Amino acid sequence: MSLNNFIFKVKRKLKTIAGYYLFQYPRVLKYKFLSNCQNLEGKPKYNQPVQLLGGGIIVFGKNVNLGVQPSHHLYSGYGYIDARKEQSKIVIGDNVWINNNFMIVSEGEGIEIGAKTLIGLNVEISDSDFHDLHPDRRMGGIPKTAKVLIGKNVFIGSNVKILKGVTIGDNSVIANSSVVTKSISANVIAGGYPAKVIKQIDFN
Numbered sequence: 001m002s003l004n005n006f007i008f009k010v011k012r013k014l015k016t017i018a019g020y021y022l023f024q025y026p027r028v029l030k031y032k033f034l035s036n037c038q039n040l041e042g043k044p045k046y047n048q049p050v051q052l053l054g055g056g057i058i059v060f061g062k063n064v065n066l067g068v069q070p071s072h073h074l075y076s077g078y079g080y081i082d083a084r085k086e087q088s089k090i091v092i093g094d095n096v097w098i099n100n101n102f103m104i105v106s107e108g109e110g111i112e113i114g115a116k117t118l119i120g121l122n123v124e125i126s127d128s129d130f131h132d133l134h135p136d137r138r139m140g141g142i143p144k145t146a147k148v149l150i151g152k153n154v155f156i157g158s159n160v161k162i163l164k165g166v167t168i169g170d171n172s173v174i175a176n177s178s179v180v181t182k183s184i185s186a187n188v189i190a191g192g193y194p195a196k197v198i199k200q201i202d203f204n
Contacts, residue, residue, distance in 0.1 A: 023075060024048070031078055039083070044092075048100050049078040056083030056106065061094035061115065068099045072121055077101030088127075093117065099158065108145020108164065117150055120158030120176070125150075127164045151186060171201060 024047075031049035040052065042060030048067025052058055058081055066079050077100050083090050084107035092098075093115035101122050104111060108127040113119075127148045132141025146165030150156075154168050157176035168174065169186025178195040188197045 020069075027075075027078070037081075037083060048074055050081060051078060052081050054083035054088060054106075055086045056088030056090070056110075058083050059089070059091045061092060061096065063095045064092050065097045068097065071100050073100040080104070082106070093152070099123070106148075107143075109147035111148040111150075113150045114152035114154065114170065116152055117154045117156070119156045120160065122159045123156055123162070124160075125162045129164065173201065 027049040028046045031051045035052040037052040037054050037056075037058055039057040040060075041057070042062070042064065044060045044064035044066050046066055047069050050066045067074065079098065079101070080103045081090060082105045084105060088106040088108065089110040090104055090106050091110070091112045093113055095116045096113055096119070098119040099121045102119060103124045105126045105128070107130070111125055111127050125148060128145040129143040131138050131143050133144070134141060144164065148162060148164065149167045150162070151168055151170035151172070153171050155173045156162070157174055157178070159177040160174050160180065161178075162168070162180045165183075166180050167183040168180070169184060169188070171187045172184055173189045174180060174184070174195060175189065175191025175198070177193075178191045179193045180190070181194040184190045184195065184197065187201050189199050189201060190197045
């Protein structure tokens, strides 16, 4: 390695460290202050600020990364995790990486994300309709809820929405900007609006 290349790499590393502690770390502290969830397990790495809310339980496995450097919305967005009801439980498994500006909300049976799953930018995961669909009960009725289960080693592209009652099998890929309304089997590539299986993954 030449001296110029070495100096360039050192400068880039110093800028990354300075950028985090001067600009990002204060934002991380701000959103921790604005969080109110008391039932937390595990210690994720906050590459981006994340607000943790609700009366339920939020569980982080080992080596969970919230936010990605470098990636879009790193300094302008934030993550949002809300275990809204007492019975709500959100579990994020070991070695999961979630890109910037995500939203995970449970007010029903819960959400589980399996180990080694990769989640892209602007992804939304919820286990509830949040409002009753009947016109006369929309503001005060009871919304439908159902558990969301995402398997191990799943790859979820950016701008994906995963709705209540969905199970995604191990190793599957969900294409960018898909809306997942029904369960997807293991070892497949799925995409679309609503998402459907496109093909099996070739392991060769």
